[in-house]
Amino acid sequence: MARMTIQDKLALLSDAAKYDASCASSGTSKRGSRDGKGLGSTTGSGICHAYAPDGRCISLLKILMTNYCVFDCAYCVNRASSNVPRARFTVDEVVWLTTEFYRRNYIEGLFLSSGIIKSSDYTMEQMVLIAETLRAQGFRGYVHLKTIPDAAPDLIERAGLAADRLSINIELPTDASIKAYAPEKDARSIRAAMGKVRLTGEDYADRSHTGRRRGRFAPAGQSTQMIVGADGSDDATILGNADRLYGAYGLKRVYYSAFSPIPDASAVLPLVDPPLMREHRLYQADWLLRFYGFELSEIVTRDRAGMLDLDVDPKLAWALANRDRFPVDVNRAPKDLLLRVPGFGTKIVDRIVAARRSGSLGLEDIRRMGGRVKQARPFIVTKDHHPAAKLDAADLRARFVKPQQMELF
Template sequence: MARMTIRDKLALLSDAAKYDASCASSGTSKRTSRDGSGLGSTTGSGICHAYAPDGRCISLLKILMTNYCVFDCAYCVNRVSSNVPRARFTVEEVVWLTTEFYRRNYIEGLFLSSGIIRSSDYTMEEMVRIAETLRAQGFRGYIHLKTIPDASPELIERAGLAADRLSINVELPTDASVRAFAPEKNPGQIRSAMARVRTTGEDYAETSWKGRRRGKFAPAGQSTQMIVGADAADDATILGNAHRLYGAYNLKRVYYSAFSPIPDASAVLPLVDPPLMREHRLYQADWLLRFYDFSLDEIVTRDAGGMLDLDVDPKLAWALTNRDRFPVDVNAAPRDMLLRVPGFGAKIADRILAARRSGRLGLDDIRRMGGRVKQALPFIVTRDHSPKGSLDSADLRTRFVKPKQMELF
């Protein structure tokens, strides 16, 4: 058998990494040195992103260290029973690739994951060595490491000191699904590792009596990922689990990855089209929970079968169900109600609050601020507009439903 070149390995292991969605990098600060030396840097709010059409971040060198794995997770293309070509990078090869891509300005950082080889500690040690070697060579770009839950606490601590963000995937929305599809993984152990990352980060953030911190531990925090559509969990269950994870482990992001049938798929998994629109609606609902003070019961109800409306976004779906709360007078309403208007985001709400001190606002004013007036029109009152009876119209919902060919695929 011919020996694999580094180019061959890159093609194979970058493709194998595409199933992991949790690779965003915002939230870290620039790594600098006093003498101005070092290789590259990130911007103050994190590196720049490029996105694929399905919304996944592609601005990082996103690879697996290896796609060999001793685990047999049914949903994973790299499981031990999968009949796929295998490859493995050495520590030196990943360091060289990252540095060379970075020098050429192709990437602004590294997202590194791996199958489990030999043992969890052995694999985690190799990944940590990559991050530590890059830092020792002056690399100041972004590093995101996928953390192995049952790796030793010492390795997880070293990982956080070298990387900007750590992620530990809960994999599936329920413990029962994890046990069914990934029998080698322990949901409790996954949560314990996430708790360890949180407490270690808090420990490093505490200041000494001199006002100094011990160091920077995963300054961009931690994230996780849930696969959507591989099991029977409904959206209420998925969002409820995400809400608990945010609160318990201070996560920066929960990523939702639409399950797609993989090559050499396990017979226990469904043959389905990737539910990309469902994934998209979950991200929108997640945003409402985190930044718009919506409760889970407002976004998705058991009356709807625990599922989000795929035809309209969650905020619009709530507004259509709660028409008695509208119309909202943009010249008088408080911020929390402005945030509930379809087509208004947090920035628009703040701009409205600031601008209306100088006079009553009209539709053109809202439009200049960046508000999506067409979507907001039936739900607002302005100086020059009143929806009149449009809120009572039986076909109001149909005005917002896009033709099927316009949906996200």
């Protein structure tokens, strides 16, 4: 068998990394240095696109250190029993690739994950060495490391000091599913690792008696991923687990990844079409929970058996089910009610609240601010618009149902 070139490894291990969705940057600023020197930035163009929470599109070198793995998780293409080509980068190879891609302005940072080789500690140490070597060589760009839950606490601490973000993937929504499909993993140890990252971050954020902090530990926080559709969990279960993770461990993001049959798939997994619209609705519902003041019970109702409405976005679905709460007067309503209007995002609501201090607003004013007037129109009152009985129209829902279209707030 011919020896693999670094280009061969890159092709194989970048493709193997595509199944991990938890790789968006936080939009963190460039790491500073006293002399003003250093390699890398967090703005520019690149080869693998991800999105920051502020909506910025950034570029990352997204690879696995290796796709060899001693675990046999049924949903993973790189599981031990999978018949796929294998490769492994050395520490120096990943450092060289990242540096060279940066010099050519191809990327803005590195997302590094890995299969488990030898042991959790050995794998984590190799990944930490990559990040530490990059920093020692003056790399100031974004680094996101996947954390191995069973790795020693000192390795997790070193990882957080070298990386901007850490992620620990829970993978499946329930402990029972993890036990069934990933028997070598333990849900409790995954949550314990998340807790350790949070506590260590808080410890480093605390100021000493001199007013100084100990250092920068994963300043962009931590994230996780849940696979959607690989088990029988409904949307209420998925979102409920996400809500608990946000509260207990201070996660910056939960990413939802639509399951699709993988090459050499395990027979225990369902044969399904990728539930892409379901993934999209979960992201929208997640946004409502975190930024719009919605409760889980408002978003996923019992009459839909714990599932989100796939035909309309979850905010619109709530508005249609609660027509007695509308129309909302944009010139008088408090901010929390405006946030519930379909077609109004958080930025639009802030603009409305600020602008109405100078005078009454009309539909065209809302449109200029960026509001989606067509969607909001039946649910609002402005100085030049009164929807009258339109909310009682039997066909109101049908006006918004557009198959194959992904609506945004």
